[in-house]
Amino acid sequence: xxxxxxxxxxxxxxxxxxxFRKEIKSGEIEFAFAYSGDDALGYLxxxxxxxxxxxxxxxxxxxxxxELLKKIKQKFENPPPVVMMITAYGDSENYKxxxxxxxxxxxxxxxxxxxxxxxxKSLS
Amino acid sequence: xxxELIIAIVITRYLRKSMQMATxxxxxxxxxxxxxxxxxxxxxIDATIAPxxxxxxALSHLLMLYLVYILYKEKEFADARQVLLAxxxxxxxxxxxxxxxxTYKSQYSAWKSFLExxxxxxxxxxxxxxxxxxxxRKALNKEKIKAHEEEExxxxxxxxxxxxxxxxxxxxxxxxxxxxxxxxxxxxxxxxQTQLIHAEKMASLGELTAGIAHEIQNPLNFVNNFAExxxxxxxxxxxxxANGNFQEAKEIADDIKDNEQKISFHxxxxxxxxxxMLLHSRKNTGxxxxxxxxxxxxxxxxxxxxxLRAKDKSFNATLKTDFEHxxxxxxxxxxxxxxxxxxxxxxAFYAVTEKKKTADENYxxxxxxxxxxINGAVLISVKDNGNGIPQTVLEKIFQPxxxxxxxxxxxxxxxxxxxxxxxAHGGEINVxxxxxxxxxxxxxxxxx
Numbered sequence: 001x002x003x004x005x006x007x008x009x010x011x012x013x014x015x016x017x018x019x020f021r022k023e024i025k026s027g028e029i030e031f032a033f034a035y036s037g038d039d040a041l042g043y044l045x046x047x048x049x050x051x052x053x054x055x056x057x058x059x060x061x062x063x064x065x066x067e068l069l070k071k072i073k074q075k076f077e078n079p080p081p082v083v084m085m086i087t088a089y090g091d092s093e094n095y096k097x098x099x100x101x102x103x104x105x106x107x108x109x110x111x112x113x114x115x116x117x118x119x120x121k122s123l124s
Numbered sequence: 125x126x127x128e129l130i131i132a133i134v135i136t137r138y139l140r141k142s143m144q145m146a147t148x149x150x151x152x153x154x155x156x157x158x159x160x161x162x163x164x165x166x167x168x169i170d171a172t173i174a175p176x177x178x179x180x181x182a183l184s185h186l187l188m189l190y191l192v193y194i195l196y197k198e199k200e201f202a203d204a205r206q207v208l209l210a211x212x213x214x215x216x217x218x219x220x221x222x223x224x225x226x227t228y229k230s231q232y233s234a235w236k237s238f239l240e241x242x243x244x245x246x247x248x249x250x251x252x253x254x255x256x257x258x259x260x261r262k263a264l265n266k267e268k269i270k271a272h273e274e275e276e277x278x279x280x281x282x283x284x285x286x287x288x289x290x291x292x293x294x295x296x297x298x299x300x301x302x303x304x305x306x307x308x309x310x311x312x313x314x315x316x317q318t319q320l321i322h323a324e325k326m327a328s329l330g331e332l333t334a335g336i337a338h339e340i341q342n343p344l345n346f347v348n349n350f351a352e353x354x355x356x357x358x359x360x361x362x363x364x365x366a367n368g369n370f371q372e373a374k375e376i377a378d379d380i381k382d383n384e385q386k387i388s389f390h391x392x393x394x395x396x397x398x399x400x401m402l403l404h405s406r407k408n409t410g411x412x413x414x415x416x417x418x419x420x421x422x423x424x425x426x427x428x429x430x431x432l433r434a435k436d437k438s439f440n441a442t443l444k445t446d447f448e449h450x451x452x453x454x455x456x457x458x459x460x461x462x463x464x465x466x467x468x469x470x471x472a473f474y475a476v477t478e479k480k481k482t483a484d485e486n487y488x489x490x491x492x493x494x495x496x497x498i499n500g501a502v503l504i505s506v507k508d509n510g511n512g513i514p515q516t517v518l519e520k521i522f523q524p525x526x527x528x529x530x531x532x533x534x535x536x537x538x539x540x541x542x543x544x545x546x547x548a549h550g551g552e553i554n555v556x557x558x559x560x561x562x563x564x565x566x567x568x569x570x571x572x
Contacts, residue, residue: 011346011386018353018379059338061429062442088341093437110345113352 001120002030006040006056006068007086019113029120037063037071044076051081053123055107058087058094066097073102082123086111126170128188128218131211131250132163135191139204142261149200162187178226185219206260210253214246324537325463338430339397343390350383350390357383396423414453415461417502417569418495422447424462425493428469432477441476444492451495452571454502460545461569464553467538468506468565469493474529475510475563501551504567512559521555 005016013033023029032051034040037060044051054072058065069083084105085098095106105119136156139145145153166187170180192215195201195208221239225232232239357380364373425443432439469491476489489509496503513521520526522543527536539553546553551569 009342009346011390014382014386015346015349015353018357018383019349021357021379059430059433062440064440067440088338088345109341110348113349 001028001052001123002032003053003055003120004032004034004040004043004051006034006037006054006060006065008035008057008060010035036060037065037068040068041071041075044072044081053082053084053120055084055086057109058085058098066094066101069098069101069103084119126167127247128184128215129163129167129170131214132184132188132191133160133167135207135211136160136163139201139207143201143204152194152198152200155194159187159191181222185222188215189219206253206257210250210257214243214250217243217246320535320537321541324535324541327535333431336397336427336431338434339426340394343393343397346390347387347394350387354380354383354387397427410457412455412457415456415458416451417454417456417461417504418447418449418451420458420462421445421465421493421495421504424465425469425491428466428473432470432473436477439473439477441473441489441491444490446492446494448495448497451497451502454569454571456549456569457545461549464542464545464567465504467542468567471538472506472508472510472563472565475508479510498568500572501568501570504569505564506567507562507564509562512561513555513557513563514559518555518557522553 005012013031016031016033017024020029020031024031032043032047034043040054040056041063044054056065056068063071065085065087069085072081072083082104083102084107085094085103086107086109087094087098088109098106107116136159140153140156140160143149145156163184166180166184169176170184192208192212195204217239221232221243224235224239357376361373361376361380364370364376422445425445429441429443472491476491480487480489490507492505492507494503494505494507496505517528521539523536524540525536526540527534543553546567546569549569551567554566554568555563556566557563
């Protein structure tokens, strides 16, 4: 499974690589990282077919996660990637907006990696 | 003799009137009155009863002598002695002539022409004296009136002076009171100013709170996540060691080491933010410290951005930073300059947010921050692509209490305080703006 992680915090990469150490090693999951909405769209434009799941932070400078979600859902329809939104503000307004825009799931920071792993298992 | 009586009548009348004896010398007034009527009575008797002439003549002389005696003796009539001088020759001559007539008839006839001549002279003398006395009296009266007038004037002047002094005292009291009131008002204004500055500080701290929460939450998440990862990695490493895979165990140990560094880094990041917040709210010590302007600007840019973001979910902007890495450290009051940055960042974000409300969909709000080293100073430019500042407003932006924000949303003190702070550091704030294109605030702080 290929997963694109979008977050403006660069250390998120190290964290994911450590957390999914075994999965990466066994080739079960492959990660790509983007540090802004524009970055993410650029990656998807080139290598769309490779990203099956997108994990995006909502709170980013420039293009926010919600705008990115909207654009992904507009541009990439076939096959539609699974998009999970992550935010530090687990409020109902963000949740509702994300769901309206077609988010497949909604997670709050700090990320519960065990929960995320379970969700990924059910996807694959 | 008749002449003597007339003189007595005239003198008594004259003295009573001129000396105002009725009020000033009532006792003598009465006596003079008697003399006056006695003289009239003698005149009448003398004119009607001829045989009594000897008696009336003697009485006339006695009356006249009595009058002369009074004028000569009594000190109340000191002023009237000139009268005495005028009538004395005539009175004495007349007395002498009558006595001679009575006693030495023969002698009298011999001296008659001489006595008559002398009497004539004495009358002339009397009249002349009379005229002189009257003149003197009139001159004296004039002088008296003049003196009296001067006295009156003096009195008026004194009373005017007194009035003036009272007025001056009143005015002085009024002015003193006004001065005291003004001083009180000034004290109140100063207290209000202090309160307002404090309120502005607290308002900007309030804006910061959400940003701070976000800025602390992120590093804390990393600390927690990496700590969890390390726990897992240590268990794995122990397993590998037990299985004898030392190469594998060594790789895991390297990861653990890296993660520890990450934990430390993010821990410090959270720490710095909390410290920054405390610095911001703490009473200003005014202590200058060598500060990394890049780090300070970055910290407050994030705080400002996340603070506004937390308040308004729809808010967003692209942040562009262009920090010169070789920027020298600058000796500044950390929390003061931090406030300036916060203010100017908040303003920039406010400007792009306002523009986004009216601009079309293609509008991309951008706030860029640039640091640069120039000769003897560092420059911090904060640029936004908002609506710009109209010329009429531009002149006022550094004035206290000037704000374009709706009532209750801005204190109008942000830029005014910022200006004061940068001036206190020997620096400058300059503004470049173009309507519809945006604004750039350029802060210049000297390095020395």
